Amino acid sequence: CGVFGIFARGRDDIDVARTAFYGLYALQHRGQESAGIAVSDGRGIKLLKGMGLVTEVIRSENIKDLDGYMAIGHVRYSTTGASIAVNAQPLVFHYLNGMVALAHNGNLVNAEELRKRLATYGSVFQTTTDTEVVANLLARYSQDKLEDALAKCMIDMKGAYALLIMTEDKLIGVRDPLGIRPLCLGSLDDAYVLASESAALDTVGATFIRDVEPGEIVVIDDKGLRSLKASNLPYRAHCVFEYIYFARPDSTLDGINVYKARRELGRQLARENLIAADLVISVPDSGTASALGYADEAGLPFEEGLMKNRYVGRTFIQPTQQMRELGVKLKLNAIEEVVKGKRIIMIDDSIVRGTTSKKIIQMLRDAGAVEIHMLIASPPTRFPCFYGIDTSRREELIANKMDKEAIREFIGADSLYYISMEGMFAALKRDDKFFCTACFSGDYPVKI
Ligand code: 5GP
Ligand code: SF4
Numbered sequence: 058c059g060v061f062g063i064f065a066r067g068r069d070d071i072d073v074a075r076t077a078f079y080g081l082y083a084l085q086h087r088g089q090e091s092a093g094i095a096v097s098d099g100r101g102i103k104l105l106k107g108m109g110l111v112t113e114v115i116r117s118e119n120i121k122d123l124d125g126y127m128a129i130g131h132v133r134y135s136t137t138g139a140s141i142a143v144n145a146q147p148l149v150f151h152y153l154n155g156m157v158a159l160a161h162n163g164n165l166v167n168a169e170e171l172r173k174r175l176a177t178y179g180s181v182f183q184t185t186t187d188t189e190v191v192a193n194l195l196a197r198y199s200q201d202k203l204e205d206a207l208a209k210c211m212i213d214m215k216g217a218y219a220l221l222i223m224t225e226d227k228l229i230g231v232r233d234p235l236g237i238r239p240l241c242l243g244s245l246d247d248a249y250v251l252a253s254e255s256a257a258l259d260t261v262g263a264t265f266i267r268d269v270e271p272g273e274i275v276v277i278d279d280k281g282l283r284s285l286k287a288s289n290l291p292y293r294a295h296c297v298f299e300y301i302y303f304a305r306p307d308s309t310l311d312g313i314n315v316y317k318a319r320r321e322l323g324r325q326l327a328r329e330n331l332i333a334a335d336l337v338i339s340v341p342d343s344g345t346a347s348a349l350g351y352a353d354e355a356g357l358p359f360e361e362g363l364m365k366n367r368y369v370g371r372t373f374i375q376p377t378q379q380m381r382e383l384g385v386k387l388k389l390n391a392i393e394e395v396v397k398g399k400r401i402i403m404i405d406d407s408i409v410r411g412t413t414s415k416k417i418i419q420m421l422r423d424a425g426a427v428e429i430h431m432l433i434a435s436p437p438t439r440f441p442c443f444y445g446i447d448t449s450r451r452e453e454l455i456a457n458k459m460d461k462e463a464i465r466e467f468i469g470a471d472s473l474y475y476i477s478m479e480g481m482f483a484a485l486k487r488d489d490k491f492f493c494t495a496c497f498s499g500d501y502p503v504k505i
């Protein structure tokens with residue numbers, strides 16, 4: 058998922074709903090199932106949300122009605138909770154002292170346990186999302202100042218969360234103690250902006266200030282910005298998969314630019330596996346930066362061997378296997394003039410289920426490629442993610458069921474190589490005290 062928030066009190070020239078719309082548009086790759094914006098004018102919160110893309114849900118004629126001086130927004134793909142309208146975010150609640158809107162990116166590993174506990178004390182639920190669990194947890198401390206209530210909730214909440222909370226007069230951003238999911242802070246003159254990725258700040262013309270720290274609560278209101286450290290651990294667990302696949306290349310998350318990270322992963326892949334071939338191609342778009350890095354390091358030409366239909370969304374994000382398979386064909390096509398008669402190195406960021414690779418390799422063979430060597434800019438994805446990336450089911454992960462040779466055969470490549478774990482750390486210039494790598498290593502930073 059992706060979240061975006063803006064606080065622009067006293068800035069009548071800033072249309073917060075429209076700004077949130079553009080911010081969410083920049084985060085569309087983080088979720089395509091539903092979108093929503095909640096706006097506060099200091100007296101109450103208005104909400105616009107629904108199923109579909111940002112541009113389908115938030116239309117010009119409706120934005121006009123959303124006036125106020127702050128807003129939060131959300132784009133969703135379902136990791137917990139079904140892909141249905143009621144689970145669209147932000148969620149809005151009436152609390153003891155007014156309305157509150159919440160938008161959440163991540164996944165609580167103990168949501169079910171908390172839900173049961175809350176239900177035992179009389180809470181009722183409308184949705185199957187973690188976000189509503191957080192809202193109810195928070196409601197139990199309604200007598201406290203919101204940031205203190207949040208700090209208390211953070212003791213109970215286990216897992217990954219980048220949360221935006223908007224009351225009628227405050228905007229709050231929270232990041233889990235390990236900083237698993239990203240969240241950054243920017244300014245737009247004297248207005249503040251919070252977003253999942255820095256690219257969304259660029260899009261709305263905001264200046265990057267800093268990342269929200271792991272375990273930090275930032276509170277923005279009339280008095281300005283203040284910060285509270287709810288926890289302070291000596292290590293972090295930023296999701297390494299954000300760099301490999303999920304985030305935009307033009308984003309910088311926790312000090313690492315995504316494009317550069319991918320390029321370095323590609324170079325490292327070449328250092329580890331130099332293969333005789335005529336050219337390097339990528340599986341666009343997520344494999345492209347790594348393919349460029351590989352080509353550069355190997356001294357081979359990079360070519361566009363596959364064309365992507367830019368009007369088709371991320372295939373992986375479609376929830377069912379059938380939709381995913383159709384998605385690959387809609388999305389990619391081989392360029393025969395490039396690949397015919399050639400020995401090809403093809404780079405992709407990851408293999409999850411193997412659907413994409415298998416289909417593409419067949420496409421390339423049909424277009425006349427003579428050899429296809431598949432190189433992957435991440436280690437084998439062998440373990441499910443419980444922190445908000447949709448690889449949750451272990452049975453679906455091809456590297457969990459098969460060894461490398463069996464995967465090679467399944468996808469139909471002439472050879473198959475993955476970057477090593479050490480190589481990945483070397484390329485990113487950080488270690489396992491900085492990243493979560495659980496989907497590769499099985500080392501879960503928050504117990505499941
Ligand atoms: P597969 O087809 O092997 O199941 O998925 C791998 C391909 O899907 C890669 O091209 C990767 O870029 C893309 N992909 C899209 N969404 C995701 C995701 O959430 N996780 C992973 N690992 N790959 C994804
Ligand atoms: Fe990211 Fe993988 Fe950790 Fe999930 S398990 S948070 S995808 S690194």
Ligand code: MG
Nearest residue numbers: 340341343344
């Ligand atoms: Mg891809």
